[in-house]
Amino acid sequence: MKKLFLLGLVILLFAACEQKDTRYTQNSPEIDMVKKVIEDYNSKDYNMNVIADTSKTFFNNKKNPMSKTELVAYHKANDANYSKRGFTGEDPEYEMVVTDDGETWVNAWLDWQATLKGSGKVIDMPVHLTYRFADGKIVRQVGMWDPTEVILGLQEIEAEKAMSVDEKTIKSTIDAVVKAWNANDQKTMATLMTDDMVRTANGTVVAKSPAEYGSNLMDVFFTGFPDFKVTLDDYKIIGNKAIINWTCTGTNTGTFQGKSTNKPIKTHGLSIWTIEKDGRASREDAYYDNLTLFQQLGYMPELQ
Incomplete structure (x- = not known):
């Protein structure tokens, strides 16, 4: 009797599994x-x-x-x-x-x-x-x-269509700057800048010519982060200035500040670019959080 009961239970379970399989x-x-x-x-x-x-x-x-x-x-x-x-x-x-x-x-x-x-x-x-x-x-x-990304992308296209000639020139310069950054193309970058180009970082002057922009910035970051990449997140043009929000990413497989950590970084910042009438940039004032960058590299402990 016990064996018959167990056999019946097995049949019921099998039937239930079969039923489940037909449902899914x-x-x-x-x-x-x-x-x-x-x-x-x-x-x-x-x-x-x-x-x-x-x-x-x-x-x-x-x-x-x-x-x-x-x-x-x-x-x-x-x-x-x-x-x-x-x-x-x-x-x-x-x-x-x-x-x-x-x-x-x-x-x-x-x-x-x-x-x-x-x-x-x-x-x-x-x-x-x-x-x-x-x-x-x-x-x-x-x-x-x-659909947010699609909608914003289409809005950006329409906004660019409505730009004045001067605004289009400024936007073209910014796009070219981002492209030159990502290719580590210092020769092209120099053509996008005036001879007396000034670059500040959080209020401190770090470059006073296109050559210094290449040696003091691009060389430093691409030596430390060979896969360094700049992404233009958003921008606004006011007069002859472009205010841009950007994101930088990379992996510290090279030497940065004397160390190689193999750690990835992702940092956000804001830059104000001044563009002259000929379309060349004469100044970039950049603002970003160095603390976050150093924490990602493990240079200092996280703040509690």
């Missing part, structure tokens, strides 16, 4: 259909044969659905903003779930990347998509992602 899977015809939708999106093929004509699509909202026709128009309108865009195929995850109410849903967690046509800025962000199936068709799809 990562391999199904529905998942293959979603993968085809993603593939078609990447190739800009909007025939959408697997989507029902009566389907409803919700992107970053839950009250204003798009019809199938509106969805196609939405994608085509957005495509105009990018020189290229699509899901990268980097670590995608798919699952199919059957709810207690018998509804079949496919969830997808994907990585999406695009290059803005007007600026060349690359945007990379995670996207969650979920699809409900009925009678072999997608009848509902929901997409959620953070």
Whole structure:
């Protein structure tokens, strides 16, 4: 009797597992259909044969659905903003779930990347998509992602279009300076500066010529951090001055202040650049927190 009881229990557990497997899977015809939708999106093929004509699509909202026709128009309108865009195929995850109410849903967690046509800025962000199936068709799809970086990028493009000629000259100089920094191109950097260029750091003069800018700054940082990189986070142009917020990163694999720690650094700062009428920079006043930099390198203990 005991053996029969145990055998019955095993059968019940097996049946429960079988039932669970039918409720959740990562391999199904529905998942293959979603993968085809993603593939078609990447190739800009909007025939959408697997989507029902009566389907409803919700992107970053839950009250204003798009019809199938509106969805196609939405994608085509957005495509105009990018020189290229699509899901990268980097670590995608798919699952199919059957709810207690018998509804079949496919969830997808994907990585999406695009290059803005007007600026060349690359945007990379995670996207969650979920699809409900009925009678072999997608009848509902929901997409959620953070559009902030895209919106800000498009706003920057529009702001640049509205710039005066002088503002465009200043912005062009700043972009060239950042590019020269990242390439450690001191020759190009010198052409972007007046002969009497002055650079201060937290109020202290550290360079009084393009040559000193190269030897006292660029040489120092690229010797200590061979992978040194400057990123322009934000900027504002007022008159002939550009106020920029920047981030610097690098790894201390070289010698910096007599040490090589192999530690990464990331520091933020603000610079005020003065640009002359010929587009060359005559002054940079930089402000940043040296304490944070030294703490990241382990030169001093963290403050409590």
